[in-house]
Amino acid sequence: MHLSHALTHRGTVREINEDAFLELPHLGIWVVADGMGGHAAGDVASQLVIDGIQQAVEHLKPENITLDMLKQSLLKSNHALQQMSEQELEGKVAGSTVVVLWIYQDSYHLLWVGDSRIYLLRDQQMNQVTKDHSQVNDMVDEGLLLPEEAESHPLANVITRAVGVDNTLDIDHRTDKVKVGDVFLLCSDGLNKELNDIEIERTIKSGNIIDSGLALLHASLVRNARDNVTCILVKNTQVNKSLVDDNDKTIPVFTY
Incomplete structure (x- = not known):
């Protein structure tokens, strides 16, 4: 059994919300996509990625879903965005980052492109389990930049991969065992631009997933949320549905 809670907000600066998400707990699938700011049709791009995954899996039973199926959906979205760029946007780029979490039986599977993130809180310790496809992350890997300098660097917004940008799409993936009590956080970079990992971890530890989600969003808005x-x-749990605390059930998302 999986409990989930999703929230999205356009922030205090952007006029539209170019983020999109998918929440399918009955299939064990969750997705966050972030349309590329400053490019054409970022909101359309992110929603196209989300719709592609939903259409690929919504008619299936959990046991019929495969990792390759999810990858193929992203590849199809990449091709569709390339076509849209050529035919409707006069060659202007329409792209999106994406992170996908798929939990099935005793394993979790991650797919990602770009700098949206997935964190895992396990045994009261949080770690980022995706790796940003960004210019500053490459510089950190090459020893040219310290990790603590990355977020404030002038190139912090430059990503090196996105759905829809190139003819070929390089998708990273990770598979590992899932444990009862694991809490995953999928987020667009608008969250980690405002809150550092220590603050995020402290917030997730402080309450159930609904309280924690509301607190994360509130904290980012208090800091003027420059991005969506x-x-x-x-939350991965084997608790019987009838025994679940009403305060920790999935509730509808709200948007502004």
């Missing part, structure tokens, strides 16, 4: 902010919290 989207987060999904997913």
Whole structure:
């Protein structure tokens, strides 16, 4: 059984919300996509990625879903965005980052492109389980930049991969065992631009997934949320539905 809670907000600066998300707990699938700011049709791009995954899996039973199926959906979205760029946008780029979490039986699977993130809180310790496809992250890997300098660097907004940008799409993936009590956070970079990992971890530890999600969004808005902010919290539990605390059930998302 998986509990989840999703929230999205356009922030205090952007006129539209270019983030999109998918929440399918009955299939064990959650997705966050972030349309590329400053490019054409970022909101259309992110929603196209989300719709592609939903259409690929919504008619299936959990046991019929495969990792390759999810990858193929992203590849199809990449091709569709390339066509849209050529035929409707006069060659202007329409792109999106994406992070996908799929939990099935005793394993979790991650797919990602770009700098949206997935964190895992396990045994009261949080770690980022995706790796940003960004210019500053490459510089950190090459020893040219310290990790603590990355967020404030002038190139912090430059990503090196996105759905829809190139003819070929390089998708990273990770598979590992899932444990009862694991809490995953999927988020667009609008969240981690405003809150550092220590603050995020402290907030997730402080309450159930609904309280934690609301607190994360509130904290980012208090700091003027320069970008759109989207987060999904997913808790893996084997507790019987009838025994679940009413305060920790999935509730509808709200948007502004």
